Amino acid sequence: MPDELKDWDLTKPQRQSMLGVVVYILRNIRALGALAFSFFAFGAMNSSIWLVFAVAALPIAIIFVVFAYYQYSNFTFQVNDNELIIHKGVFVKDRLVVEADRIQSIQITENIVQRALGLVALRVDTAGSKGSELEIPALERVKAEKLKTLLYQKKAAIESEGEGVQAEDFSIGEASERAEKTEEAGDVLVHLSILDLLKVGFTENHLRTGFIALAFVFGTFSQYWEYITDYFSDSVDSYTQQALNAGFAALTLFLVAFAVFSVLISVVRTFLRFYNLKATLKSEAIEVNTGLFKRNESRVPIRKIQFVQWEGNPLRKAIGYESAKIKPSNSMGDADREQKIEIPALKFAETSKLVNGIFENFAEPELTVQANAWAYARFNFIIGFLILIPLAVLLYFRVGWVAASVFAIAPIIAIFGYFYGQTVRIQYSKKFMVIRKGLVFTRRIVIPSYKIQALSVDGNVFIDRRQLRHANFYTAAGTRTIRYMPEKDAHILRDYLLYCAESSEEPWM
Amino acid sequence: MEITWENKEVVGDALPALEKVNFQKHPVRYKRYRYLVSGILWLIPLTAVVILNISLEGYWRFLPIGIMLVLVAFNFASIRIGFSRRGYALRERDLTYRKGWLFYSTTTLPFNRIQHTEVSQGPVEKKFELCTLKIFTAGGSTSDLSIPGLEEEEAQQLRDYISKKAAIYA
Structure with missing residues (x-):
C-alpha cells in the first residue's frame, strides 16, 4: 500500500478527486447531447439562433461548471462497519447504502476522459441494484484499488462468519491476508497479442457473411451471364448493354466493398473490445481486463458464475480457437443488458484450464438425452415451405408453373434441420449439465446442476402426438432451452434437476 | 427442517415425479x-x-x-x-404452475431459489375478490412466476407458506 494512503480514513466521508468536476461536466454534456443536437439542427435552419447561442454560451458554461462542482462536492463515500455509504445529488439528495456481503462484484473501468485525467470509475454490482447507481465515477487508481480491496475483505470476513454456509472457515485476519495473497497470485489464462486479435477479428462471423455474399454474386453472375447476354444481344442496343454491364459492375463493387467493410468493422470492433485482453484465473474469482480506449476491468467471484458458454465457428476451429462467455448472476436492474465476460480466443488447452478452474471436479456427465432430430426436420420443412410460398407466387407471374420448383428447397432446409437436431443434446449428472447444439456454429453450455432456479416443460398441440416437449432451464444469468425432447426423458430430467437444486445447500448466486 | 434425501444417486422412477401430483384448481369465478x-x-x-x-x-x-x-x-x-387445465401444485420443496391449452407449460420453482413474493390485486380483480401471487427469483424477470385468480385468503396463505419455506431452505 503506498504511503500517501496511510491517512486515508474511509470511515469518514471522502470526496472523489477534484478532477471529477471535469468528468461530471463531460457527462452532463453527453447527457444533454440529444437536446444540443436538436438545437444545432434548429440553428442550421435559422441562423439567428447562432446569435442566441453566442450570447448564452458564457452563462450556460458557468451553469455547467457550477452544477458539476456541486455534483462533485455533494458526492461523498465512506465505509462504516460493513457498509459502503454513498451520499450524492444536487437537487435531490440520495443516500445509498450497500452491505458488503450483498456485493456481487466490483468493477474498475476507465474511459478515454478518465484515462487522460488519471482517474478510474468504481462500480459496485449487487443483486438488487439498478444499473450504474452505485458508481464512484472519479477516483485515483490507487484509491480505487484500496477501496476495492477493503470491500472485498469486509465481504469475505462477513461470509466466513456465516455459519457453515460457506465452506471456507477462516478468521477476519486470515480473510484479509488471503484476499491480499490472491491479489498477488493468480494464473494468467490468456493474454491476447495483436496477432491473436487479428485472428479473432478475421474469424468473426461477418467474414462468413461477406464471403457468402461474394460467392453468391460471382456464382449467380457467371451462371446466368450466358443466358443474359443471349437474351439481350439481339434486342438491346449497345448503350443499354453498357449500362447493364455498369450496373453489374457497380453491384459487384458494392458487395466487395460491403464484404471488406464488414471484415474491417469486425477487426476494429475486436480491437476496441479485446485489445490487450488478459484473463486471470484466481482461486476465488476470475478477472478479465480488456479494451482499447475504454478499459474494462471486471472481476467475477467464481461462486457467482451461473454458467459458461463456449462458441465455435469453422474458421476459428481451423486455427484452434473457440470463444467463451462467462455468465455471472444478473444484477436485477440489468435484466435487459445480460452481463457477461467474453474471452474471444481460447486454445483447447486453455479451455480445459478454464473449466477446471471454474467448476471444481468437472467431469463429463454420464447421462445423455438426445433431442428428436426428425422434429427439427419437420419444423424446418414447414417453416421453409411457408417462406417459399410468397417467392413461388412472385415467380409464378414471371415463369408460370415452373415456379413450383422452388419448393424443392424445402426438403434441403429440412435436411439441415435434421442434422442440426442431431447435434442437440443434454448431458447431466448430479453436479453438472452440459447442453450442446449447433452444426456449423457450435455451442456448448456448462451449468452446475444446482444453479437451476426454475424449470419449465412446455408442449403444444403440434408436438403432442409425437410426445415431445420443450425444456427451459432458468438460471440467475438467463434461460437456456432444449426443444423437442422425448416427453419421458424431459420429465425424468426435470425431476432429477429439481432434486439437484432442492437438495443443494451451496450458495447459488 | 433437515430432510435427508435417500435415493442419492438414483435416476428415473425412484425420484419424486411431478406428474403424480394433484393440481389445485382456481375458483370458477x-x-x-x-x-x-x-x-x-x-x-x-x-x-x-x-x-x-x-x-x-x-x-x-x-x-x-x-x-x-x-x-x-x-x-x-x-x-x-x-381453465380446467390451469392449476398450481405445492410440494414440500417446490411450487409448480401449469397453464395453457394449445400451447401449454408447466413451470416449477424450488423454494430455495425464491427471492421474494408479492400479492397484488387490480381493480377488476377486486370486484371478483381475486388476487395474483407473484414470485420473484434472482437475475431479472425471465424466471419469475405469477399465479393469478387466487382467493384473497388463499393467496395470503400461499405467500406466507412460500416465504416461510424460502426462509428455511435458502
Whole structure:
C-alpha cells in the first residue's frame, strides 16, 4: 500500500478527486447531447439562433461548471462497519447504502476522459441494484484499488462468519491476508497479442457473411451471364448493354466493398473490445481486463458464475480457437443488458484450464438425452415451405408453373434441420449439465446442476402426438432451452434437476 | 427442517415425479373474470369494425365481423378449456404452475431459489375478490412466476407458506 494512503480514513466521508468536476461536466454534456443536437439542427435552419447561442454560451458554461462542482462536492463515500455509504445529488439528495456481503462484484473501468485525467470509475454490482447507481465515477487508481480491496475483505470476513454456509472457515485476519495473497497470485489464462486479435477479428462471423455474399454474386453472375447476354444481344442496343454491364459492375463493387467493410468493422470492433485482453484465473474469482480506449476491468467471484458458454465457428476451429462467455448472476436492474465476460480466443488447452478452474471436479456427465432430430426436420420443412410460398407466387407471374420448383428447397432446409437436431443434446449428472447444439456454429453450455432456479416443460398441440416437449432451464444469468425432447426423458430430467437444486445447500448466486 | 434425501444417486422412477401430483384448481369465478377481461378487450376492435361496416355495402362487408366473431369464440373457448387445465401444485420443496391449452407449460420453482413474493390485486380483480401471487427469483424477470385468480385468503396463505419455506431452505 503506498504511503500517501496511510491517512486515508474511509470511515469518514471522502470526496472523489477534484478532477471529477471535469468528468461530471463531460457527462452532463453527453447527457444533454440529444437536446444540443436538436438545437444545432434548429440553428442550421435559422441562423439567428447562432446569435442566441453566442450570447448564452458564457452563462450556460458557468451553469455547467457550477452544477458539476456541486455534483462533485455533494458526492461523498465512506465505509462504516460493513457498509459502503454513498451520499450524492444536487437537487435531490440520495443516500445509498450497500452491505458488503450483498456485493456481487466490483468493477474498475476507465474511459478515454478518465484515462487522460488519471482517474478510474468504481462500480459496485449487487443483486438488487439498478444499473450504474452505485458508481464512484472519479477516483485515483490507487484509491480505487484500496477501496476495492477493503470491500472485498469486509465481504469475505462477513461470509466466513456465516455459519457453515460457506465452506471456507477462516478468521477476519486470515480473510484479509488471503484476499491480499490472491491479489498477488493468480494464473494468467490468456493474454491476447495483436496477432491473436487479428485472428479473432478475421474469424468473426461477418467474414462468413461477406464471403457468402461474394460467392453468391460471382456464382449467380457467371451462371446466368450466358443466358443474359443471349437474351439481350439481339434486342438491346449497345448503350443499354453498357449500362447493364455498369450496373453489374457497380453491384459487384458494392458487395466487395460491403464484404471488406464488414471484415474491417469486425477487426476494429475486436480491437476496441479485446485489445490487450488478459484473463486471470484466481482461486476465488476470475478477472478479465480488456479494451482499447475504454478499459474494462471486471472481476467475477467464481461462486457467482451461473454458467459458461463456449462458441465455435469453422474458421476459428481451423486455427484452434473457440470463444467463451462467462455468465455471472444478473444484477436485477440489468435484466435487459445480460452481463457477461467474453474471452474471444481460447486454445483447447486453455479451455480445459478454464473449466477446471471454474467448476471444481468437472467431469463429463454420464447421462445423455438426445433431442428428436426428425422434429427439427419437420419444423424446418414447414417453416421453409411457408417462406417459399410468397417467392413461388412472385415467380409464378414471371415463369408460370415452373415456379413450383422452388419448393424443392424445402426438403434441403429440412435436411439441415435434421442434422442440426442431431447435434442437440443434454448431458447431466448430479453436479453438472452440459447442453450442446449447433452444426456449423457450435455451442456448448456448462451449468452446475444446482444453479437451476426454475424449470419449465412446455408442449403444444403440434408436438403432442409425437410426445415431445420443450425444456427451459432458468438460471440467475438467463434461460437456456432444449426443444423437442422425448416427453419421458424431459420429465425424468426435470425431476432429477429439481432434486439437484432442492437438495443443494451451496450458495447459488 | 433437515430432510435427508435417500435415493442419492438414483435416476428415473425412484425420484419424486411431478406428474403424480394433484393440481389445485382456481375458483370458477376466475373463469368469469377472464371472460370479462377479454370481452372488454375485444369490445374495442369490434366496435371499430361495426362502425366501419355501416359505411359499407354488399354482403362481403360482414366478412370482417365474421372473422372477428370466430376469433372471439376461439378466445373464449381457450379460456374455457384452458381453465380446467390451469392449476398450481405445492410440494414440500417446490411450487409448480401449469397453464395453457394449445400451447401449454408447466413451470416449477424450488423454494430455495425464491427471492421474494408479492400479492397484488387490480381493480377488476377486486370486484371478483381475486388476487395474483407473484414470485420473484434472482437475475431479472425471465424466471419469475405469477399465479393469478387466487382467493384473497388463499393467496395470503400461499405467500406466507412460500416465504416461510424460502426462509428455511435458502
